[in-house]
Amino acid sequence: MPDDQQLNKDILQKIESGKVTMRSRASFTWKTMLWILALCLLAAAVVFIVTFVVFILRANGNWDLPAFGLHGLVEFLTFFPWLFVPALLLFLWLLEHFILRHSLAYRLPVLYSGGAITLVVVVASVAVLATPLHHRLFEQAREQQLPIAGGIYRFFGQSRPDDFYVGAVASTTASSYTIITPDGSKLVIAKTSGTQIISNSPIVSGDCVEILADEGQSGQLVAASIKKTGANTVEDCRLPAPPKAPGINPVIILVPNHN
Amino acid sequence: MAETDPTQNPTDEQLAGKVQDGDTQAFNILLGRYRQKLLRYGNKFLLQPGDIEDVTQEIFLKAYQNIKSFDVARRFSPWIYRIAHNEFINLGKKRKGEPLDFFDFDTFFPHPQSPDTSEKDMDEQHTKAVLGQFLDRLSAKYREPLVLYYIEGLDYKDIAEVLRVPVGAVGVRLNRAKKKLQEMSLNVNNPLK
Numbered sequence: 001m002p003d004d005q006q007l008n009k010d011i012l013q014k015i016e017s018g019k020v021t022m023r024s025r026a027s028f029t030w031k032t033m034l035w036i037l038a039l040c041l042l043a044a045a046v047v048f049i050v051t052f053v054v055f056i057l058r059a060n061g062n063w064d065l066p067a068f069g070l071h072g073l074v075e076f077l078t079f080f081p082w083l084f085v086p087a088l089l090l091f092l093w094l095l096e097h098f099i100l101r102h103s104l105a106y107r108l109p110v111l112y113s114g115g116a117i118t119l120v121v122v123v124a125s126v127a128v129l130a131t132p133l134h135h136r137l138f139e140q141a142r143e144q145q146l147p148i149a150g151g152i153y154r155f156f157g158q159s160r161p162d163d164f165y166v167g168a169v170a171s172t173t174a175s176s177y178t179i180i181t182p183d184g185s186k187l188v189i190a191k192t193s194g195t196q197i198i199s200n201s202p203i204v205s206g207d208c209v210e211i212l213a214d215e216g217q218s219g220q221l222v223a224a225s226i227k228k229t230g231a232n233t234v235e236d237c238r239l240p241a242p243p244k245a246p247g248i249n250p251v252i253i254l255v256p257n258h259n
Numbered sequence: 260m261a262e263t264d265p266t267q268n269p270t271d272e273q274l275a276g277k278v279q280d281g282d283t284q285a286f287n288i289l290l291g292r293y294r295q296k297l298l299r300y301g302n303k304f305l306l307q308p309g310d311i312e313d314v315t316q317e318i319f320l321k322a323y324q325n326i327k328s329f330d331v332a333r334r335f336s337p338w339i340y341r342i343a344h345n346e347f348i349n350l351g352k353k354r355k356g357e358p359l360d361f362f363d364f365d366t367f368f369p370h371p372q373s374p375d376t377s378e379k380d381m382d383e384q385h386t387k388a389v390l391g392q393f394l395d396r397l398s399a400k401y402r403e404p405l406v407l408y409y410i411e412g413l414d415y416k417d418i419a420e421v422l423r424v425p426v427g428a429v430g431v432r433l434n435r436a437k438k439k440l441q442e443m444s445l446n447v448n449n450p451l452k
Contacts (some may be wrong), residue, residue, distance in 0.1 A: 007312060008290045011319050015283055020320050022279075028328045106423040110367040 035098065042095040047124045049088045053081055054125070055134035056156045061166040061210050061229075067198060068212050068225045075161040075212075092117070165189065165211045165221075169203060177223065179209060189213050189221045199228035271335035278326050286326075289335075290319060296411060297343050303406040304347055306395055307354060314350050318343045336413065337420035344403070344421050351399070363400060363428065370427030383409075386437055393443040401436035404429055 014020045057063040057080075065076035095117060099105045105113045128134075140146040141153035160166070165187060167179030176190045189211055203209060208229045213221040269277075269285075271292065277285035297318055301311040321342050329338050387409050394402055407413045407421060415433075419426040 007294060007316055008287065011290060011316055011323075012283065012287060014320060015286065015323055020323060022327055023324055025327045028325075100423070103420075107419065107425055109369045109425050109427070111369065 035101065039095065039098050042091055042098060043120065043124070046088065046091045046095060046121055047128055049084050049091065050121060050125045051128045051134060053084050053088075054129060055138070056081060056153075059134075059138060059157045060160045061164065062160055064210050064227060064229065065161075065164065067227055068210075069196075071224070072212060075164065079159060079161055081156050081159075161212075163213055163215075165213060167209065167211075169205050169207045169209055171205055172203060177203070177209070177211070177226070179211070187221070189223045190216065191223050191226070195223045196225040198225060201228070203228055272331045272333075275326060275329050275335050276331040278323070279329070279331070286323060289322075289339075293319075293336075293339055297339070300340070300343055300406060300411055301347050303394060303410055304399070304403050305351055310350065314346050315343075318346050321346070334417065334420075337417040340407070340411070340413065340417070340421040341423070363424070363432075365428040365431045366424045369425070370431050386440060389440050389444045392447075393440055396443060397436060397439060401432055401439060404432045405436050405440075408433060 054063075060079075062076055062079050065072040065079075068075075096110070096114060099113055099117065100110075137146060137149065138153050138157055141150035141157070144150065146153065165179065165181065167181040167187065170178045170180050170186065172178070175192075176188050178186060178188050181187055197203065203226065210227045210229055211223050212225045213223045216222045269288075271289065274285040274289050278289070294315065297315050298311055301314060305311070318339070322339050325342070329335065390405060390409055394405065397405070403422065404418055407418045408415075413421065415426050415429045418429045422429065
């Protein structure tokens with residue numbers, strides 16, 4: 001018997017003896033459902049990391065550092081939470097890898113599927129940042145009510161350069177600013193003719209400011225640059241203003257008093 | 260015109276549908292149709308086709324196991340060649356000295372899609388002639404589409420399904436592979452050049 005006929009015979013023998021059986025349609029349906037679930041989880045992980053990094057940068061004020069020029073940019077890059085970048089890249093690669101299993105994706109250039117993923121992540125991230133999700137998690141973290149992730153929120157949320165100060169202006173003089181920092185302490189920072197003021201309007205009491213300051217020879221802090229932010233309170237100096245929950249409005253019900 | 264009787268000469272897809280319903284004999288017919296093709300594909304694709312028969316058996320067993328995932332509305336040949344591609348790649352990875360690096364920037368960017376009918380021209384005969392002579396000198400990335408196109412007779416679309424790359428990338432790989440073959444052929448004919 002020729003070898004090729006033997007091959008047929010061997011295969012059929014394995015099938016007919018029951019050693020090899022057909023997988024049911026249900027198993028493929030399950031596989032597809034698991035694939036969709038994996039895609040959703042990976043996409044959620046990517047969006048969570050992106051929004052977490054953006055939130056943290058805004059929460060600790062580092063988001064505004066590049067506006068302080070080269071010095072600020074260097075500090076921004078130094079204090080950027082790079083730890084999350086490899087994780088983000090890994091999840092993005094896995095997401096692309098999973099998506100390329102589908103014929104709609106692998107028939108198109110990677111540029112298109114990558115572009116579609118980027119678009120979805122950006123839109124979803126903007127949507128998530130418009131919710132109070134991270135604000136609430138950060139608040140829970142500060143109140144020690146968030147296990148595991150709480151430490152991460154606290155560590156990165158308060159991580160900023162040593163010469164970078166955030167606070168609400170309590171008072172100003174011709175030569176200094178007194179600010180109240182988010183932890184409630186009072187800080188006097190001198191200003192000189194060399195202090196760069198990044199603001200269209202004068203800085204007055206109540207303004208929320210970010211200051212890059214160097215320690216002078218006398219040990220006093222001297223502002224190199226000061227930037228007014230949009231926030232108005234000490235709380236807002238630390239946290240970007242949480243958006244209002246959509247669709248939730250206070251309702252006042254008047255109950256007639258029959259007495 | 261009278262339609263062909265599907266019971267006399269059923270298509271691969273019709274046979275696959277019967278296999279899904281439990282007809283082992285229909286699978287035997289598919290075995291007969293694809294056995295030699297897959298053996299030839301493996302022999303040409305891999306540089307050291309030592310265990311091709313065992314792998315071919317594995318391909319058919321996997322095809323049988325997964326036949327219910329096959330959509331009978333689609334073509335059967337790219338489906339079974341895809342299984343074969345995966346099995347041959349796995350075999351190649353197990354062996355040392357069988358470089359199978361398929362990372363390709365050609366899949367990243369869109370390419371103008373050249374119609375594969377352009378191949379039905381005069382240089383097809385020439386390409387086929389030099390293919391046997393120089394195939395083993397090409398990397399697997401170029402060897403495989405050449406084998407699938409010129410030897411197995413698959414079209415661009417089917418090759419794209421087998422390799423899971425955009426159709427434009429198949430055209431790019433084939434054109435580059437042909438160019439390399441031509442260069443090799445010229446170097447042999449004009450060794451001083």
